[in-house]
Amino acid sequence: MILLQNILLDDRRTNIFIEGERIRRISPSPIPVPPGTEIIDGSHQAVIPGFINMHTHAAMILLRGIHEDLCLYDWLERIWKIEAKVDREFIYHATRAACLEMLKGGTTTFNDQYWFAPESRRAALEMGLRPRIAFVFLDSHNAEMAARQRKAFEALYERSKGWEGEPGLCVGIHSVYTVSEENILWANRFALEHGLKVHMHLAETPLEDRDCRKAHDGLSPTAYFDRLGVLGPHVIAAHCLCLSDDDVEILGKRGVHCVHNINSNAKLSSGYHFRYNELRDAGANVCLGTDGAASSNSLDLLETMKTTALFQKAWRNDPREMPLGELMDCATVNGARALGLESGVIREGALADLSLVDLDNTYFLSPGSFLANLIYAAHSDVISSVIVGGRLVMRNRHVPHEEEILEGARNVIREIEAL
Numbered sequence: 001m002i003l004l005q006n007i008l009l010d011d012r013r014t015n016i017f018i019e020g021e022r023i024r025r026i027s028p029s030p031i032p033v034p035p036g037t038e039i040i041d042g043s044h045q046a047v048i049p050g051f052i053n054m055h056t057h058a059a060m061i062l063l064r065g066i067h068e069d070l071c072l073y074d075w076l077e078r079i080w081k082i083e084a085k086v087d088r089e090f091i092y093h094a095t096r097a098a099c100l101e102m103l104k105g106g107t108t109t110f111n112d113q114y115w116f117a118p119e120s121r122r123a124a125l126e127m128g129l130r131p132r133i134a135f136v137f138l139d140s141h142n143a144e145m146a147a148r149q150r151k152a153f154e155a156l157y158e159r160s161k162g163w164e165g166e167p168g169l170c171v172g173i174h175s176v177y178t179v180s181e182e183n184i185l186w187a188n189r190f191a192l193e194h195g196l197k198v199h200m201h202l203a204e205t206p207l208e209d210r211d212c213r214k215a216h217d218g219l220s221p222t223a224y225f226d227r228l229g230v231l232g233p234h235v236i237a238a239h240c241l242c243l244s245d246d247d248v249e250i251l252g253k254r255g256v257h258c259v260h261n262i263n264s265n266a267k268l269s270s271g272y273h274f275r276y277n278e279l280r281d282a283g284a285n286v287c288l289g290t291d292g293a294a295s296s297n298s299l300d301l302l303e304t305m306k307t308t309a310l311f312q313k314a315w316r317n318d319p320r321e322m323p324l325g326e327l328m329d330c331a332t333v334n335g336a337r338a339l340g341l342e343s344g345v346i347r348e349g350a351l352a353d354l355s356l357v358d359l360d361n362t363y364f365l366s367p368g369s370f371l372a373n374l375i376y377a378a379h380s381d382v383i384s385s386v387i388v389g390g391r392l393v394m395r396n397r398h399v400p401h402e403e404e405i406l407e408g409a410r411n412v413i414r415e416i417e418a419l
């Protein structure tokens, strides 16, 4: 049990009592608490919902900065050569390091798509985060590989029934250009039959759009997936950058969760005209992600929010675009909605996935908007403590076993250095 005492929430001082994994009570009047409750003095702090990073390849943190200044396909070709050599041990230690970094940035949940899903999940749970981990279908249109992946996924799904806690397993359809139609249909059917989310890359580059139209009767990637009957509210689609008006309408009508990854898209020059207003108005749920740290270099959602807003205001030539409240929703509650979690909001009964923000610094001196100061001025080192499911997993910027996590990652990176 935790009591956050006299803490700033939405510009007002209040008290928040956390019992078990949920927020039990919020009240500006003193809350009587049972003995054994940990009391945190919030008089110099604010509380915000934990960030939800809706598109990551967490273990790529150890491939950060390895190939710079390349466009997506050249970059992918080089990264895939390295990835062919990574093993379970690498994924486990790399994901632990990524979780350490995400916690320090106030992220409590991440939606991952990478190799060796069980190792990523184990690392994330040990670090105290709430992960969603996709098994990746990527068969390069090779029938033998496709069959092997289906078998491997079925076995993993069976194993996941015995996992302790929420399995958090998702179906990853890498993209239209890397997965055969047969596997796309199989994976989607499996997801629907078993109530799993589908996590895919969609409409990331103009080249993907061109190639898809050439291969599939002039259909865009969005229209192609729609023709296959794949798109629906169980789908989390990363990027959604190269969209026609028809594509926007389809994504909205199907209730797809669209994840914007501005830092990765801008850095790889894939594009930056993300159609936030149109997708929102059409009925799609827009969330934010960082993508892997090998392409965007950062797993920092505070930075992502700032870049997102700057690009939206700049390319639309209108400073009213992407207002602060909507920006914050994209990084929190919209992700929770996509994953079916009762988090991303601070209210009684919701999951206690929260971050505390240290207000004792220059960023918050002005009487201006707290969210503006947080997103446009502060950096993620103002995140002082993080609570996930009612557990304090970072306290005053201290995460248990930090040295050991760094050492584990250094050991596996030596293998990559030798490549």
Ligand SMILES: [Zn+2]
Pocket: 055, 056, 057, 201, 238, 291, 292
């Ligand atoms: Zn990605």
